[in-house]
Amino acid sequence: MVKVEEQMQVMKDIAIEYRDTKANLNEALFEVSESEIKNEFKVVLKDFFSRYIKILTAAEYKNEILELRVEGHTSDSWLNARSEEEIYLKHMQLSQNRAYEVLSYCYSIEDKTVVNNRIWLQNILEPMAWHFHN
Structure with a gap:
């Protein structure tokens, strides 16, 4: 019985840590209830996406990749x-806008690897909208 309670507490702790980390990450990427990418995140995104595409377009991977999702996420509340219904619709719109903004920014990066693979990116980039579920 004690073992089960300990495992339940570990799972609760993991859930809390995930929730807190996710909240902090969202604050680093976007202002609350906004879809415009923060400038600090653009710097990170540009560096990451260019290197990521360079890896994905290597001969051993490129033809194996069918989809690259860009997901927009939101929180569990709306002021x-x-x-x-209004919370649901506003979150869906915001998450769609966030996915679009990130996809658009990444697609427009003026890096040689990104530029040379734009046609490929058009075929695999998929924006996805997610909102918080109770």
Whole structure:
């Protein structure tokens, strides 16, 4: 019985850590309820995406990749929302906008590898919208 309780506590701790880390990450990428990418994140994204595409377009991987998802995520609340429906719709719009902004920024990076693979990127980049589920 004690072992089960310990494992349950470990799982709760992991869930709390994930939630807190995710919240901190979202704050680093976007302002609350906004879809414009923060300048600090653009610097990180440019460096990461260029190197990531260089790896993905290597001969041993390029023809194996069918989809590269760019996901927009949101939190579990919305200030001044009057109903659950309004919260849902606003979060879906925000997550779609965030996915689009990241996809658009990455696609537009003026790096040799990115530029040379834009046609390939058009075929595999998929924006996805996610919102918080209770």
